[in-house]
Amino acid sequence: MSAEIEKYQGNLQYAVDIVMCIDATGSMHPVLDVVKKSSLQFHLRLAEVMARKSKEISQLRLKVIAFRDFGDDPSDAIEQTDFLRLPQQVAEFEKFVRGLRATGGGDIPESGLEALALAINSPWETGLDRRRHVIVMFTDAPAHPLGTVGATAQTYPRDIPRSMDGLFEQWGYARSQTAVMEQSAKRLVLFAPEEEPWKEGIGEEWDLTLHFPSRAGEGLEEFEMDEIIETIANSL
Amino acid sequence: MKRGDVIGGYRVVTDPTNAGGGKCVWSFAEKDGREYFLKRFLEPKRPREGSGGSAASRRIRLETCREFEERHRSIMKRLRPDASGAGNLVLATDFFHAGSTYYKVTERIDTASLDKPQSLGPKQKAVLLRTLATSLRLLHDIEVVHGDLKPANVLVQKREGAAFHTAKLIDFDDSYLSGRPPDRADIAGDSLYGAPEWRRYVQGHESVGGEDLTTAVDVFALGLMTHVYLTGSLPAYDGRFGSPADAVNAAEPLVADERLGTSTQALIAAMTAADPQHRPTVADFLAALKDPEVCTLHGTPQPRPAVPGTGVGDGPRGSRVQFNPPDRSGHRPPPAAATDDGPARSRVRINLGHRRDGLPGNPSTS
Numbered sequence: 259m260s261a262e263i264e265k266y267q268g269n270l271q272y273a274v275d276i277v278m279c280i281d282a283t284g285s286m287h288p289v290l291d292v293v294k295k296s297s298l299q300f301h302l303r304l305a306e307v308m309a310r311k312s313k314e315i316s317q318l319r320l321k322v323i324a325f326r327d328f329g330d331d332p333s334d335a336i337e338q339t340d341f342l343r344l345p346q347q348v349a350e351f352e353k354f355v356r357g358l359r360a361t362g363g364g365d366i367p368e369s370g371l372e373a374l375a376l377a378i379n380s381p382w383e384t385g386l387d388r389r390r391h392v393i394v395m396f397t398d399a400p401a402h403p404l405g406t407v408g409a410t411a412q413t414y415p416r417d418i419p420r421s422m423d424g425l426f427e428q429w430g431y432a433r434s435q436t437a438v439m440e441q442s443a444k445r446l447v448l449f450a451p452e453e454e455p456w457k458e459g460i461g462e463e464w465d466l467t468l469h470f471p472s473r474a475g476e477g478l479e480e481f482e483m484d485e486i487i488e489t490i491a492n493s494l
Numbered sequence: 495m496k497r498g499d500v501i502g503g504y505r506v507v508t509d510p511t512n513a514g515g516g517k518c519v520w521s522f523a524e525k526d527g528r529e530y531f532l533k534r535f536l537e538p539k540r541p542r543e544g545s546g547g548s549a550a551s552r553r554i555r556l557e558t559c560r561e562f563e564e565r566h567r568s569i570m571k572r573l574r575p576d577a578s579g580a581g582n583l584v585l586a587t588d589f590f591h592a593g594s595t596y597y598k599v600t601e602r603i604d605t606a607s608l609d610k611p612q613s614l615g616p617k618q619k620a621v622l623l624r625t626l627a628t629s630l631r632l633l634h635d636i637e638v639v640h641g642d643l644k645p646a647n648v649l650v651q652k653r654e655g656a657a658f659h660t661a662k663l664i665d666f667d668d669s670y671l672s673g674r675p676p677d678r679a680d681i682a683g684d685s686l687y688g689a690p691e692w693r694r695y696v697q698g699h700e701s702v703g704g705e706d707l708t709t710a711v712d713v714f715a716l717g718l719m720t721h722v723y724l725t726g727s728l729p730a731y732d733g734r735f736g737s738p739a740d741a742v743n744a745a746e747p748l749v750a751d752e753r754l755g756t757s758t759q760a761l762i763a764a765m766t767a768a769d770p771q772h773r774p775t776v777a778d779f780l781a782a783l784k785d786p787e788v789c790t791l792h793g794t795p796q797p798r799p800a801v802p803g804t805g806v807g808d809g810p811r812g813s814r815v816q817f818n819p820p821d822r823s824g825h826r827p828p829p830a831a832a833t834d835d836g837p838a839r840s841r842v843r844i845n846l847g848h849r850r851d852g853l854p855g856n857p858s859t860s
Binding site for chain 1 (some may be wrong): 496511512513514515516517518519536537538542545546547548551554555557558593594597679682685686688693696697698728730734735736737739740743744824
């Protein structure tokens, strides 16, 4: 369909927000380029799939949260963008993603839960008719418990829960009074190892979560990005 | 869930995927030498002993799970795989939870589907549509709305040695009782095949309540699918609209392919009428299929069906054909009344008349 056509205002409007949490520690070095490449192509592939299905997304926004380890170097443990509207802000998105370097991390667990907590508390779109709010986690490591390692650092996020129970309540469930995300809109896609908290604590216990096990040093296959696209495209 | 896991006695034999599903992961599995399709639901999660969350949250989640189980078991009870006429419905054989997660099992079926049903001949198409509509009628006879009828949920297959392709209807997990849909934010449905009243319900229009979402929602989708199966594309509508239902809600016409016979164009127009009360039932559709002309794609443009009254300007929200409006008051005639054996003519009455000019192009080509 031609993009020049002025759309009828009464059309059902879909908003898609995606937050990509990307582990940028040293161990991700072999796979970070694949994640970056996939991230950069993501919106184009999503648009292609949607067009093939004769469907349209009215508004697409992406946000990236790169994380390392507050226990190793609190100064670069979190780097993030705001929500960027695509394709309008594609240059800003590409600049951030291309600038990510796999470095640091210290011990094996990383600050993935802090990144996830920040993602859950993102300023999600609340307008338009229907919404999909998707968090994607790319990591090859387990995570430190929330509120422990590096929690006293100046740069440690102030407004996130300090326990897994607290984070679970923010993620929520049907009829939850404490959830900060819209139940019918949200999805969590984990490309994470079969270790805690990803495997049982989140992968088994949280609803609307898909866990695709990753192994350290092994790349994210091309098809895995398709899993995210399926998650969005099939629910619109 | 991963390959090699044994869940509820079913051994997972393929890598799980969410291909084709928005809120599930699935794989093939084996049990006692038989092959199955195993579907893992992403929600709700059943709280386990010692798992996280407060007592209050646990109570809420258990209540949600109880309702979820009840909904699935009630549909399974109404739709049994051994029910008469259920041969082309792919129905659940098992439903259980393992740990915190719910699973549903169906027989393993060949998921291959004919890519281009429009390439079939008229007789083949008639059988295909008949098998699809028969399955849908079975649902509607027990007041169940499929709720997500679209080509992806219909497998077009031909068994070895069989003469005709048939349609297997899958995925009833978004089904609901007629007039009692899920909440506006939760209801499933496809943005392309959704009915006008479904879209207004989703958009929060006060004029549409749950009671307005009836089996006629499926009839709208069936009308679009009929056009797709017969011609390879949806009816045309102005490119400003995101979907057929958006166009219908804006009182703009859907325009059937001119190669379809006049009665078929009228049938599709009736099935996609803005007012669900004005759509025929699936039984009406089955009766119309008795006419061998219905599935014919002509080499030359066929006359357009007339709009009642003055034609084009006769009330944009009305049906463009007249037919016997179905009783959607809640009472359903017994299945025998939804006759396959009635007279070989459609109940759709056609007024041959004006041909429309200046028709908008199909959005796929604009």
